[in-house]
Amino acid sequence: MTDNEVLAIYGSPGNTNNFTQILAPFPLVIAWDKNVLVQKLTCHKKIAQPLLNVLKDLLSTYGKKRLRELHIDYYGGLYNLRKMRGSATRWSRHSWAIAIDLDPERNLLREDHTTARFARSEYKPMIDIFYRHGFVGYGPEQDYDWMHFEIGI
Numbered sequence: 001m002t003d004n005e006v007l008a009i010y011g012s013p014g015n016t017n018n019f020t021q022i023l024a025p026f027p028l029v030i031a032w033d034k035n036v037l038v039q040k041l042t043c044h045k046k047i048a049q050p051l052l053n054v055l056k057d058l059l060s061t062y063g064k065k066r067l068r069e070l071h072i073d074y075y076g077g078l079y080n081l082r083k084m085r086g087s088a089t090r091w092s093r094h095s096w097a098i099a100i101d102l103d104p105e106r107n108l109l110r111e112d113h114t115t116a117r118f119a120r121s122e123y124k125p126m127i128d129i130f131y132r133h134g135f136v137g138y139g140p141e142q143d144y145d146w147m148h149f150e151i152g153i
Contacts, residue, residue, distance in 0.1 A: 001152065001153075003090060003091070006093065006096060006098070009046070010044055010046060010096045013081065013091040013095035014095050014096075018044050018045055018046075018097075019042050019043065019079065020044075020048050021040050021041065021042050022040070022043060022048050022051060022052045023040060024038075024039045024040075024041055024052075025052075025055050026039075026055070026058075026064055026067060026073060027039050027073070028041075028073050028074070028075035029074050029075060030075055031074045031076045031101075031103065031104050031105055041078055041100075042078060042079045042097055043078055043079065043098070043100075044097045044098050046098075046151075047097075050135070051100065053133050054129055054133045054149075057129045058072060058129055061129065062125070070117075070122060070123065070126075071102075071106060071117070072103065072123075072126055073102075074102060074103040074104070074105070074106075075100075075101075075102065076100075076101030076102060076103065077101050078094065078097055078099070078100045078101075079094060079095075079097035080092065080094040080095065081094075082094065082095060085109065093150045098150055098151045099149065100148075100149055100150075101147040101148050103147060107145075107146040107147035108147075109144065109145050109147075110144060111144065111146060112144060113139070113143055116139055116146035118139055118146040118147070119146060127139075127140055130149045134152055134153045135149045135150060135152060136152040137149045
């Protein structure tokens with residue numbers, strides 16, 4: 001989506017009146033503090049159900065043990081009011097709480113399909129699940145930032 005489309009559909013960045021919390025069907029490990037688990041996620045109200053559906057489908061497809069083994073349950077964040085990296089004017093999609101990052105340590109911003117874990121075949125079902133529920137991934141689309149999935153509608 002263009003920035004103007006995001007503004008028209010999701011309102012102002014950082015407007016917490018547009019946010020809600022969902023309860024993830026499995027605990028997520030905070031990527032930067034692996035001793036902390038979260039299940040309540042703050043997201044935009046308009047993506048709450050699609051995001052919950054993604055998480056439910058991930059659990060039913062992989063199971064808790066496999067999610068853990070593949071680090072799909074490593075949570076890198078959802079809401080974060082900030083500008084896009086490298087931009088002084090454009091807001092990150094995280095500012096609307098319409099994007100989620102998973103396993104950021106093994107899917108770094110500048111990694112491409114040759115090194116990012118999410119580019120491997122065992123993650124194809126995960127990527128398909130995100131797309132099935134209206135999300136797009138920067139990795140499959142632009143071959144960088146493989147951790148990042150944002151709502152595309």
